[in-house]
Amino acid sequence: MKPYRKYKVIRKVEENSLVVSLYLAPIDDRPLTLFMPGQHLMFKLHIPGQPVPVFRYYSFSDIYSPEYYRVSIKKESAPLNNPTLANGLASSYLYDCVKEGDILEAKGPSGDFYLNPGDNKPVVLIAGGIGITPLLSMVKSIAKINPDKMVYFFYGVNGSGEHSFQTEIQELRKGYDNLTITTFYNKISLGDVQGLHYDHEGYINIKTILQITQDIHLDYYICGPGVMMNYVTGELEALGVRKDNIHTESFNNRSYQNLQEETLESLTNEESLKNDTVFSIEFLRSGKKIQWDDRYRSILEFAEGNDIEISSGCLFGDCGTCLTEVREGNVHYLHKTLASIDKGKCLPCSCIPTSNVVLNV
Template identity: 40%
Template structure:
């Protein structure tokens, strides 16, 4: 007899009854509070809205994971360039739709696509990673690519191989090979902590994806968006950013021009003259209690991250994306030997090429070491993010 009282269904019903009674008591208490205090009523409304927003965020994340499981893919998938749009000087956005017509998986805002590009006169596909520059939930993926010029101090060098190809030789209707979205630099939409999104030049792409996602999901968290470019000629998605700042009162737009042209109007085209950095943050931010997301050229990211550390921002609150340069790889040989010490030398054997070469610590990575010795290896981001250069260690 007693066993019947503890059947799972009865326990569940009993639990539901208890919960309903408790909610009724809570509602009765709340009603009394509301009668006594208008201020408490406002506070309760805020709490209710917070709970609703958190519930929506959790449900969105659950739906995202379900769709990801259903629609993601392994290896290469073919995409058609359905649109190609000139965004700024030397920058095109490619709108990519799946060639097989199947739905796209969701992704975390801030992640990237890995491309396998069949560039003419190249002996094998060129692997490159480009950040997604729009939010998820659409029938396309978008990447925005800047044609990388030669270094200013080496004008005789060729411009970026893959960026030149995508800007100059890829057109609407062409087919590109891509891997599924990936990357560890992304915004967690289930968190409601205020955020600072920082983009430098074409580094705007992942933080623009984050901004779009926050606005499109109805987030009410405080959003500060900083963009640093030279002038309006490099200002990607200018009208779109201005529209978001006008439409959403929780979006605070701060655009910095370091070298404005005569047509650029202060407080119209840009808010600040100079560069994005600690001095500006201290000037406009109410505190340093934010999650910071940063993407831009290495000098800018180094300056910003060092500045935030000086300001006392915890390291765990600073998130950044870094991709290696496409054309020139700087060798840290001189830096490695400044202290007079020498790295231990040992032999490294590459099984596929059957070459054995001596590692002396001169190169910054195994990828650089292989390439310096004429050994071809797949690579993409050159920063250890995309996984294209992963290789097996057989022994040692």
């Protein structure tokens, strides 16, 4: 099990009305572990009122510094079509409650969505909304160390109110010949100046990308809303870009409507699953057999809360990293998963047990 480490929040910066950056310094004397641009930390959050820890990933949004890590968090609001639902649990806590001086626990760096800023292969970075965090780390790392690597950076946001890191991006635009940065605003507001605040009105689109890059056969790194990622990857593949040249990271931000439907369905099922039967989960390779605690949201979080590590990439059933062999027993899924589940296996990040379960992990 990779250890969790404690960090003090040494600075909290409001990037806009929805996004805060937290600067984290270790409270021990050991140096900060190096990370590759694009990687993330897994946070173990002790949120007041929550009976068990909450686990979430947040990507590094800056280049490596030996002094601190920076992560940037977008406060996820309740769905527009149902404002009575709760705001995002972890992001609201980090945005509203965590303050300078507080201590947070996290482990990592981890993640395979990263690039090597040292090679000279041209790269296209495509970010939507808060999906900018890993890509900002990438573009800043390249700016710092490799003037010979061409970068085409496309950033789409709803409008000026959600345009994070404007000053940093302006500096990148002005200072580096190898960076071409293009911003899309979906909605233009009074005072928005084309060429200064934004370049194009509307969503990120493949025609504009191609006009700027003039070459399709490049490496692509894409992070943003699912709709945007599906659109861009679909267009690139249709144009003949090989799948292994397209790298994506999903932040789990599915459409609110889908999440709502899936969550309500699962809550109904979850209620009917609650009974007095006590289940155990046996983790074969870890040699632990533990009584299931239904305050956890998933088997993976339960395992993590009991110091058993199951590899993960998304915590939402999208990436398939946590796929685990089920030797015995049954599980129930709390939402639809994008990753396919082979027979005899389960995605522990997205299910809970409905009987005694034996997992080969």
